[in-house]
Amino acid sequence: MQAPRDFWHFEKDISGCGVFGVIDRARRLIPGSEPIAAMCTMHDRGNGLGGGFAAYGIYPDRADWYAFHLMCDDRDALERAEGVIKQFHDIRHSEPIPTRKVASVKNPPVVWRYFVTPKANRPAWATGDEADYMVGTVMHINTRVPGVFVFSSGKDMGAFKGVGFPEDIADFFRLDEYHAHMWTGHNRFPTNTPGWWGGAHPFTLLDWAIVHNGEISSYGINKRYLCQHGYECTLMTDTEVVAYLIDLLIRKHGLTKREASWVFAPPFWDEVDRMPEAEREAFKALRMVYGSALLNGPFAILVTDSNGMMGLNDRVKLRPLVVAEKGDRVFMSSEESSIREVSRDLDRVWAPKAGQPVIIDYLPQGGAA
Amino acid sequence: MHVKPISQHFNDFVIERERARCINCEVCVRQCSYEAHFWDEARQFVVHDSARCVGCHRCAAMCPTSCLTIRKKPSDFRDNSLWTSTYIKHIFKQADTGGVLLSGMGNPQPKPIYWDNMLLDASQVTNPSIDPLREPMELRTFLGAKPDAVDFIHTPEGLRLKQPLPPQLQLEYPIMFAAMSFGAINFNLHVAMARAATQLGICYNTGEGGLHPDLYQYGANTIVQVASGRFGVHKDYLNAGAAVEIKVGQGAKPGIGGHLPGEKIDEEVSRTRMVPQGSDAISPAPHHDIYSIEDLLQLIYAIKESTRYRVPVAVKIAAVHNAPAIASGIVRAGADIVVIDGFRGGTGAAPTMIRDNVGIPIELALASVDNRLRDEGIRNHASLVVAGGVRCSADVVKAIALGADAVYIGTAALVAVGCTLCGRCYTGKCPWGIATNAAQLKKRQNPDVAAQRMANLVRAWGHEIQEMLGGMGLNSIESLRGNRDKLRGVGLNDVELGVLGIKHAGL
Numbered sequence: 090m091q092a093p094r095d096f097w098h099f100e101k102d103i104s105g106c107g108v109f110g111v112i113d114r115a116r117r118l119i120p121g122s123e124p125i126a127a128m129c130t131m132h133d134r135g136n137g138l139g140g141g142f143a144a145y146g147i148y149p150d151r152a153d154w155y156a157f158h159l160m161c162d163d164r165d166a167l168e169r170a171e172g173v174i175k176q177f178h179d180i181r182h183s184e185p186i187p188t189r190k191v192a193s194v195k196n197p198p199v200v201w202r203y204f205v206t207p208k209a210n211r212p213a214w215a216t217g218d219e220a221d222y223m224v225g226t227v228m229h230i231n232t233r234v235p236g237v238f239v240f241s242s243g244k245d246m247g248a249f250k251g252v253g254f255p256e257d258i259a260d261f262f263r264l265d266e267y268h269a270h271m272w273t274g275h276n277r278f279p280t281n282t283p284g285w286w287g288g289a290h291p292f293t294l295l296d297w298a299i300v301h302n303g304e305i306s307s308y309g310i311n312k313r314y315l316c317q318h319g320y321e322c323t324l325m326t327d328t329e330v331v332a333y334l335i336d337l338l339i340r341k342h343g344l345t346k347r348e349a350s351w352v353f354a355p356p357f358w359d360e361v362d363r364m365p366e367a368e369r370e371a372f373k374a375l376r377m378v379y380g381s382a383l384l385n386g387p388f389a390i391l392v393t394d395s396n397g398m399m400g401l402n403d404r405v406k407l408r409p410l411v412v413a414e415k416g417d418r419v420f421m422s423s424e425e426s427s428i429r430e431v432s433r434d435l436d437r438v439w440a441p442k443a444g445q446p447v448i449i450d451y452l453p454q455g456g457a458a
Numbered sequence: 459m460h461v462k463p464i465s466q467h468f469n470d471f472v473i474e475r476e477r478a479r480c481i482n483c484e485v486c487v488r489q490c491s492y493e494a495h496f497w498d499e500a501r502q503f504v505v506h507d508s509a510r511c512v513g514c515h516r517c518a519a520m521c522p523t524s525c526l527t528i529r530k531k532p533s534d535f536r537d538n539s540l541w542t543s544t545y546i547k548h549i550f551k552q553a554d555t556g557g558v559l560l561s562g563m564g565n566p567q568p569k570p571i572y573w574d575n576m577l578l579d580a581s582q583v584t585n586p587s588i589d590p591l592r593e594p595m596e597l598r599t600f601l602g603a604k605p606d607a608v609d610f611i612h613t614p615e616g617l618r619l620k621q622p623l624p625p626q627l628q629l630e631y632p633i634m635f636a637a638m639s640f641g642a643i644n645f646n647l648h649v650a651m652a653r654a655a656t657q658l659g660i661c662y663n664t665g666e667g668g669l670h671p672d673l674y675q676y677g678a679n680t681i682v683q684v685a686s687g688r689f690g691v692h693k694d695y696l697n698a699g700a701a702v703e704i705k706v707g708q709g710a711k712p713g714i715g716g717h718l719p720g721e722k723i724d725e726e727v728s729r730t731r732m733v734p735q736g737s738d739a740i741s742p743a744p745h746h747d748i749y750s751i752e753d754l755l756q757l758i759y760a761i762k763e764s765t766r767y768r769v770p771v772a773v774k775i776a777a778v779h780n781a782p783a784i785a786s787g788i789v790r791a792g793a794d795i796v797v798i799d800g801f802r803g804g805t806g807a808a809p810t811m812i813r814d815n816v817g818i819p820i821e822l823a824l825a826s827v828d829n830r831l832r833d834e835g836i837r838n839h840a841s842l843v844v845a846g847g848v849r850c851s852a853d854v855v856k857a858i859a860l861g862a863d864a865v866y867i868g869t870a871a872l873v874a875v876g877c878t879l880c881g882r883c884y885t886g887k888c889p890w891g892i893a894t895n896a897a898q899l900k901k902r903q904n905p906d907v908a909a910q911r912m913a914n915l916v917r918a919w920g921h922e923i924q925e926m927l928g929g930m931g932l933n934s935i936e937s938l939r940g941n942r943d944k945l946r947g948v949g950l951n952d953v954e955l956g957v958l959g960i961k962h963a964g965l
Contacts, residue, residue: 303585304584304585304931306581306585306930306931306932306937307932307937307941308941308943309940309941309942309943309944310936310937310938310939310940310941312943313832313940313941313942314940316832317832317835317837318835342606342607342608343607343609344610345612348610348617355934357594357596358596358598359594365615365616367615367616367618367619368615368616368617368618370619370622371608371610371616371617371618371619372617373600373623374608374619374623375608375617376936377600377604377623377626378604378605378606378607378608378623378838379608380934380936380937380939381936381939381940383934383936383937385931385932385933385934385937386585386931386932387585387586387931404933405588405593405594405933407585407586
């Protein structure tokens with residue numbers, strides 16, 4: 090077969106999910122237009138079957154309350170979910186999530202948000218701490234209440250996601266009207282699971298939000314491991330396991346983000362074998378105990394919570410991840426172009442090594458740059 | 459009137475000799491321990507008696523002119539789906555002797571082999587497959603109890619464990635040589651297994667025959683077994699190995715004890731086993747100090763005490779109907795490793811009816827035990843090792859995907875050194891020099907050559923496992939362990955798929 094005429098004009102169809110994150114370490118507000126513009130730059134990394142954003146610091150007046158974002162098939166489903174929420178929590182405020190009609194977003198679900206606090210007189214069986222109680226509610230609704238998913242459940246943060254290109258989803262959720270001190274965005278090119286509203290990124294639990302480019306080949310065992318610890322994977326997308334594993338490892342088992350990153354992308358045995366003995370034993374233990382939580386396969390993930398952002402690649406770096414700094418702002422993205430789109434002048438740009446986390450925390454409150 | 463018993467007329471094999479090629483060198487005469495070949499003084503050439511042939515193929519393998527062919531005997535009884543020739547011959551034999559039918563090696567019955575009805579996944583496009591020739595591919599496996607979480611101390615020098623993990627067995631391949639006792643197989647092969655295991659960074663298992671003093675040097679790669687007969691068990695023995703395995707059951711003969719005939723007990727075996735020379739060594743069916751799970755717990759902790767909590771303790775059971783509940787009890791009794799031996803497991807000698815009719819396929823037992831331990835939240839508290847009919851690296855990969863940490867290979871290791879599964883191990887006349895202690899036969903196994911062949915086999919499987927892992931887009935074995943998404947069933951019914959916990963192909 091001959092090459093087409095003028096074949097040099099044909100370009101490769103660039104595809105694969107795109108992730109973007111920006112954090113202002115001094116908690117100065119960043120308008121929604123910035124992450125939207127960055128995601129627009131990476132339009133070709135998605136295929137219109139998923140887009141989403143997570144934003145931190147968007148509910149300052151209700152920062153002490155858990156914000157439940159719900160997507161429901163219909164009003165009946167919403168009422169069923171509300172019944173469950175009322176049973177376990179005090180609803181401080183509830184409202185539809187503001188949206189606008191967007192031609193390209195077809196058949197959106199009913200989206201609603203509840204600001205809640207757990208009931209003071211929680212049932213006696215709820216012996217876990219408050220966070221466990223909240224996770225229990227989320228799992229209960231996601232697995233037992235038909236037609237409803239809680240897609241965000243943290244404090245002073247929210248996830249917004251759906252089927253469409255990120256810019257369409259942003260338009261739909263009116264994200265240009267929000268300001269946050271940390272944003273992540275995701276453009277989805279679903280391959281092995283359907284493009285559906287619940288399957289879009291970010292995946293969240295409490296104030297954890299995960300955006301992911303790649304595919305978790307170890308999903309089967311990660312899912313079974315999580316089941317042992319009370320996390321049921323219902324969203325048909327591999328990234329869900331990252332959100333739950335983070336919650337398990339960091340919140341429940343007390344690992345740091347860096348230690349969790351060593352679980353997800355551990356150093357190779359030949360590196361471990363060269364470590365000093367005490368350190369070697371620690372790394373061996375981490376691998377032995379959490380082997381089922383190792384994330385195998387290609388990935389670049391951005392993990393955010395109320396303390397900051399972590400970017401991490403798989404241990405052979407099969408997906409791109411670029412990090413850049415400008416003053417107090419740190420950007421992480423699949424492509425440098427998206428960072429340059431919103432901040433042309435950067436102090437430092439680098440591509441983190443395979444399996445080496447980039448952990449950016451907020452400066453202490455009132456701290457200087 | 460017949461001068462010979464009926465059964466001797468219905469031999470299984472015929473020996474065919476191409477007379478034109480036979481040079482009457484008598485190699486076959488010397489090689490056949492069953493005396494199927496012999497020198498005919500009157501006619502001055504080598505002749506044979508097919509009735510004595512057990513189908514070991516030793517003569518054919520050694521014949522310098524390849525003039526020998528061993529075939530199944532073509533004549534057969536009248537077709538009958540119920541009364542097959544196997545059962546007719548069994549009855550002839552038992553009518554001759556009034557004894558229990560004995561068999562060696564594993565169950566050859568045409569029962570389902572689930573390995574063959576499971577297929578593996580491979581990456582295409584979305585997650586790249588990994589080329590193990592260019593990228594790291596990690597097979598290292600640790601066997602032993604692990605806590606649910608680890609506690610660290612953060613020091614300026616780096617990460618430190620708050621308290622050490624329980625003892626672990628480190629394996630460079632998820633494969634070990636199964637328990638085959640000194641006596642059942644001979645010293646040369648024990649040396650070979652020990653050397654191969656040491657070369658490979660894996661472990662071999664002594665079986666219930668004790669540990670020969672010359673093999674203590676390989677202790678770091680040795681699992682010492684404690685069976686009901688307690689042969690060769692003493693404090694130094696327990697402390698010689700890297701792990702101790704309590705054998706409760708064996709896949710080839712669940713619920714049955716062991717029996718090493720006196721003929722196999724020569725001076726060395728006698729010394730190692732601590733039994734009189736020439737007397738039968740009989741392991742009772744039960745351990746006479748274990749009649750409950752609490753008793754097992756006491757033995758586990760007695761062994762842990764005597765080894766100063768330095769090595770993991772394994773408990774081996776046969777795959778039986780209630781294996782999941784038993785395994786759960788074993789883990790709760792403090793075992794660090796649970797070993798399950800399926801109904802295809804090999805043996806030196808087992809009553810044929812037991813071997814062929816007792817127990818369940820290892821695939822089903824493994825899947826249900828792994829599930830049960832996960833359901834109960836105790837999967838981390840013990841490693842799972844399976845044995846019994848693992849024939850190739852794909853079986854290993856499928857076992858690990860179903861939930862095993864590692865596998866034992868016994869028959870495969872013997873095949874590597876020449877075993878042709880003729881199934882006459884209990885006669886002590888193994889022409890390949892494997893299941894025999896007869897001086898003239900055992901020297902057919904050179905420990906160095908045998909070690910090399912065993913090590914080659916595991917290395918070859920290791921390469922294949924790495925290729926399969928890479929094909930699935932995984933670069934470490936722990937991401938495969940229990941990852942049943944990587945398996946699909948073909949031609950299995952809903953119940954079988956449910957027990958295995960896998961989807962049917964196409965879903």
